[in-house]
Amino acid sequence: xxxxxxxxxxxxxxxxxxxxxxxxxxxxxxxxxxxxxxxxxxxxxxxxxxxxxxxxxxxxxxxxxxxxxxxxxxxxxxxxxxxxxxxxxxxxxxxxxxxxxxxxxxxxxxxxxxxxxxxxxxxxxxxxxxxx
Numbered sequence: 001x002x003x004x005x006x007x008x009x010x011x012x013x014x015x016x017x018x019x020x021x022x023x024x025x026x027x028x029x030x031x032x033x034x035x036x037x038x039x040x041x042x043x044x045x046x047x048x049x050x051x052x053x054x055x056x057x058x059x060x061x062x063x064x065x066x067x068x069x070x071x072x073x074x075x076x077x078x079x080x081x082x083x084x085x086x087x088x089x090x091x092x093x094x095x096x097x098x099x100x101x102x103x104x105x106x107x108x109x110x111x112x113x114x115x116x117x118x119x120x121x122x123x124x125x126x127x128x129x130x131x132x
Contacts, residue, residue, distance in 0.1 A: 008033040009045060011063065012054040021054065021079075021104070029110055039063035047073035048120055050113065053096070054079040061090045068095030073123075075116045079104065 008031050012018040018035050025033040038055075045051060045067070051074050053063050064076055078091040078099040091099050097119070098112050 007046070007049045008052060009049060010035045010052045010054065011037075011039055011041075013037045013056075013059075014054075017054060021052075024104075024106055024109065028106055029113070031113070039066050043070065045071040045074045048075070048124075050075045050077060050116060052077045052079065056081075057087075060087070061094050064091055064094040064096050075120055077112055077116060 008025060010018065010022055010025065010033050012021070012035065022033050022035045025031045039053070039062075049071065051067055051071065053060060053067070053076060055063050060078060060080070064078060067074065067076060076096045076098075078096040079102060080087040080091065080099050081102050084101070088099055097116055100108060100112055
């Protein structure tokens with residue numbers, strides 16, 4: 001089984017924030033990533049796509065809600081500012097699978113991606129077994 005997602009879409013409306021994160025994903029973690037400025041542009045997500053959402057405040061929760069409605073099987077990782085418990089609850093309530101607080105740690109980002117991929121593989125295996 002593959003240890004990398006079929007696709008990572010990083011949703012961030014601030015180029016100054018997006019560039020270094022995309023560089024870490026590409027250069028240090030060796031993932032293929034597409035950077036888009038808003039959730040509407042992530043409309044080509046397929047099952048197994050990892051959607052990383054990095055938007056401010058309510059915009060984050062609205063984006064996660066819309067993405068979860070359109071892409072029920074996609075993996076959603078939210079980047080929140082600092083350790084904001086209200087933002088964590090909001091993101092999880094809207095359907096995020098995991099979240100990371102800024103400032104980001106490359107090691108923690110890699111672990112989160114790996115864990116989400118493990119969960120995804122297990123869900124696919126359960127679905128396959130249920131079909132058998």
